[in-house]
Amino acid sequence: MKKEIYDTYKVFTPTQPAINTFIERDIKVNNHLVDSLRTPGKQVVIYGHSGCGKSTLIINKLNQVYENTIITRCMKGMTFESLILDAFDQLGRFYSVETKTNGFKIAPEINLSYNDIKASLKLVELNKSKTITQKEFVPPQLTPQRLARFFGESKSCWVLEDFHKIKGEEKTRASQIMKVFMDMSLEYSDLKLIAIGAVGTARQVVEYDNEMNNRVSEVFVPYMSDDEIESIIISGEKLLDLRFPEKISEKIVTYSCGLPSICHQLCLNMCTNRNIYQTQKETTYLKMGDFEKAIEKFADEKSDSFKADFDKAIKVPNKSLRNVPKAIIKAALKVNKDEFSFDDIKYHIEFKDIPSKEIESKLTQLCRTDRGELLIHDDNSNLYRFNNLFLKNWALMQFRKEKEDVLNIRNRTDQKVIDRLLEIIEKDITDEYDVYIEEL
Ligand SMILES: Nc1ncnc2c1ncn2[C@@H]1O[C@H](COP(=O)(O)OP(=O)(O)OP(=O)(O)O)[C@@H](O)[C@H]1O
Ligand SMILES: [Mg+2]
Known part of the structure; x- marks a missing residue:
């Protein structure tokens, strides 16, 4: 059988969601999340310490459950309007100017309404210098309800990454979008909003009313167990035809402290140090010296962030x-x-x-x-x-x-x-x- 060749950077991914080396999480967390994704009308809040694997988990699970995903990355200072506009803009890939040519069987009147709004936004864009300076302008027709409809028609779900970064009044307003999605899910059963935050409780991610309680799933993603971290190493070994001697693999687990990104970074450093950029022709054994160099490089590159x-x-x-x-x-x-x-x-x-x-x-x-x-x-x-x-x-x-x-x-x-x-x-x-x- 022909060996499949993987790029080392696609196997060990310290700064990106893991796809090839994705390790299934604890069955309870997994089932809880998958159930919530499958339950019509259920909105989802994913929370947990930074770097514990929230984004990776949701991306892998959504691939299994949803056809289309729109991801909005929240940043400090972002407003309710900018969230709406970001989603609206990204939804453009499902809506065509020609009603007939969209492949998703989107109702013609919804498609028309999308393009109407888009046209009015363009108009604003043209006159921007004269009229709008400060806040993003959202056409009055582009209500959260209308946005939810655009999501519903295109059968896509909306992931809001780092939602905890939205603060104050903007957060209160943005949190209301979840309520709208909930209500509109009667009409569109796939409609779903997923908010992710690197915080200690779900309420720190989204502010929602008690009446919404049982229609919001709070999914806590814990740090990885030592076994899970070890599984990342084993998975990388298989894909690249490498061997990490047990002693090294134990050390990587210890140094990772439950943080998968440290594990990915150390493994990657060991590979690049040995010029291993893809799957090996013959099984390659890594040595303690490689580990030592990897950890030194890691500490060196991270020292500024430890200090900060x-x-x-x-x-x-x-x-x-x-x-x-x-x-x-x-x-x-x-x-x-x-x-x-x-x-x-x-x-x-x-x-x-x-x-x-x-x-x-x-x-x-x-x-x-x-x-x-x-x-x-x-x-x-x-x-x-x-x-x-x-x-x-x-x-x-x-x-x-x-x-x-x-x-x-x-x-x-x-x-x-x-x-x-x-x-x-x-x-x-x-x-x-x-x-x-x-x-x-
Ligand atoms: N289940 C997993 N299997 C393998 N690697 C993983 C898994 N989960 C996370 N990782 C790896 O761990 C690192 C951090 O993961 P991720 O970005 O998903 O965490 P996060 O919780 O979203 O972090 P942040 O709070 O910074 O957004 C990445 O390098 C990713 O590749
Ligand atoms: Mg993340």
Whole structure:
């Protein structure tokens, strides 16, 4: 049988949804999502920490259930109008100027109405300099109801990525679109809106009324289990005819901390380091040296983002007398356990007079993306943990550096920083980590 040849960049996809190496998620999550996609009138909210695999999961599942998908990527500052216009624009691929030529059997009057609106938008475009400057102009005919009809006729569903980035009044207005989709689903049973957000609860993604409760499915995507991460490696091995020795594969799993993108990036780095750009003619074995180079490259490329995340986490107003987030992170390190509780933090925190309420609220903040998601909270066990080993030990390194600065030790060069970080992480996952913690 002829071997199928895959491009390495299509197998290990650290910055894109995985298609070839897509690993089926936990059966409960999977069934919940697929049921919601299949149930007429059910709207869907997908939430979970950033990078846990929300987009990948929905894209793979939609491929199995829906013919057409329109994806709108929400960005900070986007308005209700810009969402409507983005969807309207993308729907253009189903609507033709010639009523007869559209392949989807779209009702002629709906097609006509689409093109009417489009024409009026064009007109505005022409006069833009004179009339509209600030807000996007939406023709009055283009109501959410009308938009829902355009979706319904073309049998497509609407995915709103990063919906949590829409804020304030715009969010309240945009959330109402979900209600419209719900109501209109009597007419069009395929009509569905899927909102995705990298946040801790579904309500942080979309604001919806209690009356909508049982018509919205809240699907939580957890971090990947070690077995799931390992499956990504195994899948990549098969597609590219590679072998990752068990020792290496274990290390990749440990370093990934449940984040599939780290796994993809490390595997990809190992491949490119060995000039493996496609499926191998003969089985190729990767070595520990490849792994070491891969991890160094990873840490080097990510060091700016570790720094940015850590800085976000410890940012306090200028006039603050003390830095509570910083004290919490230090305490979290001092606990020296994989997972820790609020009580652990309270016990180890250096300022004993901080009210419990404040510690609690700052802990919650540290789990948010605007605080670099330094910590993760597990709702079931009510325990916290560091997002990943890199961020954790970046923090540790900063605290140690602060101490050393006091002793007037010169700042290290970049390469040394990376070496140091990797050395500490290695200690963290093996032993001798206690000395570092004691010195805090
Ligand atoms: N089920 C899976 N099987 C294999 N790889 C996966 C899977 N899910 C996610 N990945 C990989 O993990 C990385 C992150 O996935 P994805 O972008 O889907 O996460 P996300 O939750 O949407 O992240 P964000 O919150 O940043 O939008 C990507 O590199 C993707 O290829
Ligand atoms: Mg995503």
